[in-house]
Amino acid sequence: MATLNGSPASLAALQALALTNYGHFTTMRVEDGGVRGLALHLARLVGDCRAVFGAELDPEWVRECVRREVGGRAGAFMVRVTVFDPELDLTAPDRAGHPCVLVTTRPAPGAGRPLPALRVQRLVFHRDTPSVKHVALFGQLRLRRAARLAGYDDVLFVGSDGLVSEGCTWNVGFVDEAGTVVWPEADVLPGTTMRLLRTGRTGRDGQVTAPVTDGRLRSMRAAFATSTGIGVRSVAAVDDVLLRKDDPVVDALREAYAAVPLDRL
Incomplete structure (x- = not known):
């Protein structure tokens, strides 16, 4: 049901949303009534x-709308x-x-089983208004479709300058030697998920932000995708660049994210 x-x-x-495709959203993984980084999701909204409507949104009203849709449902979704x-x-x-709050649910990916490492293809794309999680997804999905038709699992975006940016619906990180x-x-x-990992403890030497060119990507030993739905997922290959599927740093990040406390809805 959608509320x-x-x-x-x-x-x-629903027809109005489908036909105008103007709005914004956030997607949360709920586990037994709790969400990792709930405050970040609400702040994003x-x-x-x-930015999108020039209007104020009450975060407590959003929580109430979610609670009405979710009820006392158990498990992960x-x-x-x-x-x-x-x-x-x-x-x-x-x-x-006059924005309204639409709440919908779907099954959580990978529930009860680990997700295999991704093989991704680099394609050129620049997100429109990248600071906003808006509903206009045609460009991203068109390139995801192209990558999958070419035999890959997903797409990794690069700018016209050749710099790696992000995945279709996920952030990407790398591990150097x-x-x-x-x-x-x-x-x-x-x-x-990326923000939680960047502010939390990983037990490793540190984290940096730096341009990732083709040359630097080829020197990396591992890569991973992050999103609310998948948490931390290994990347096995970027085009012809093979990466470690099992890396201790990626394992540490996965464990660090799993340890983030759930905030009650």
């Missing part, structure tokens, strides 16, 4: 609402909170200023 402002969403409201204006007029988007975690220096959507 809008805490009540069952009407077909008209509040900040993006100002994904919750997406989409903020959009059902009355948006395509001819006058400047009038959009010294065991240092290297986050790409580029315009990316700052994911909540």
Whole structure:
């Protein structure tokens, strides 16, 4: 079921979102009523609402809407909170200023089983307004489709300058030969999982942000993808560059993320 402002969403409201495709969202993994980095998800929604609609969003109202949809459901599953204006007029988007909260759920990926390491293809892409997690996903999904049709699991984006940025719906990190975690220096959507890992303890030598060129990528020993849905997932190959599937630094990051306390909804 989908709920809008805490009540069952009407077909008209869902059609409005589908046909205008203007809004923003966040996706959370709920585990027995708790979410890692809940405050970060709520802060993202509040900040993006100002950027997209010029309106204030009450984070406590968002939590209430999620609770109404989730109820007392146990186990792990994904919750997406989409903020959009059902009355948006395509001819006058400047009038959009009454955002509503749509809450939907879906199964959590990899529930009960580890996810295999990814093989990804680099393709050129630059995210529109990278600081906002907006609903316009055509560009990303078109290239994900192209990569999968070419035999890869997913796509890794690079800019026209050749710098690695991020994955289709995930952030990417690398591990150099010294065991240092290297986050790409580029315009990316700052994911909540990445932010939690960058501020938490990994038990390793440290983390840096630096440009990742083709030459630097080829010198890396490991890579990993991060998102709320998958946590930390190893990357086995980027194009023809083979990487370690099992690396102690990536294992430490995975364990560090799993140890992040759950915030109650």
